[in-house]
Amino acid sequence: MLRISDLERAVRGLSVHRASAPRGVNFKEISALLGVNLPSDFRELADGYPTFEIDGFLRIPLPNPGRERDFVGGIFRELEVLRDLEEAEMTEGYVVHPDPGGLIPWSESLSGDVFYWRVSSMNPDDWPVVVNSRSHEWWEFSGGAVAFLVGLVDGSIERKGLPANVLGSDPKVRVYVT
Template sequence: MDDDLIGTQTPPRRMTNPEESLALLERAVPGLTGLRRRTRAEIAWAGFEENLGTGLPSDYKHLAEWYPTFAIADFLLVRLPEPGEEDRSLQATRDTLEVLADAWLEPGIGLPAYPAPGGLLPWGESCDSDKFMWTTTGRSPQDWIVTVASRSGAWWHYGGGAVQFLAEYSNGTLEPWGLPTIDLEVPPC
């Protein structure tokens, strides 16, 4: 199971404030703020999370309230629920989980897909089929770390939240380990 584990990168300080993480991402990705909503979206999180069977990290929810789904550098697609489209987003998450369980996780890195205890829950993917997920362990979703599974079979962990990961991947703070460096263009998806 651990044969293709590259390792774990831990940020010097894990950001726990969603506004701080989002501000770091906005500084790291020029043009991102051009996609920012004028007002905070009202997403039906209670029903979404209840139907998913778990809460979600506050940084991700904060990002979704201010941004639609977007791609960084035409490479990394960040899927975010849209107001009024929560059922569609939930179904897309379930469909992705099914693909992950069948084709990626069990025979690949040997980690289970969510809803298995500690299972991986996707939040993004690359145009090269790399997967960006949370490892759902800890006291709460705020403790979840990011797991990256590359199509080459190598995988690694990042000891921070998804939004901090996006910022540090985009600004070059973290080592991309099997991923390309980011060219900072943000076309809408």
């Protein structure tokens, strides 16, 4: 599993925004509300950064300390949308968390692509990333959220259904401070 330092190497402008100390996100509260622990690479990312955007294409919403309920509320809103897609048989057989093997959203593009984890085991570090592209292609990546982000930036993963002309070799970073 790749770590935050790998993402910082791929997105050179990111590290200047890293918090000097862990941000103090209450992951126990998030886990209690969701009913599962989040993957360690995502927790590391959230402890180092607020929500940020890469190259005006990819937004990574991260929880803010003291506003963990708001973060989980956003996940639940996305799950409602996914449930509607599931009921309309538009999820290629994927199901919604908390159903066994259900999807949990963790990121999105500004073009309508959504990125999920599939809760495939008790160990969240084993969860694959599931992509639902705006062109309705569904596919999985087994390397975790940070590895997925690195692969999108450095071009090492296939972008099935995702635009090919985004996330250049020196992507710009926009940080959302609340």
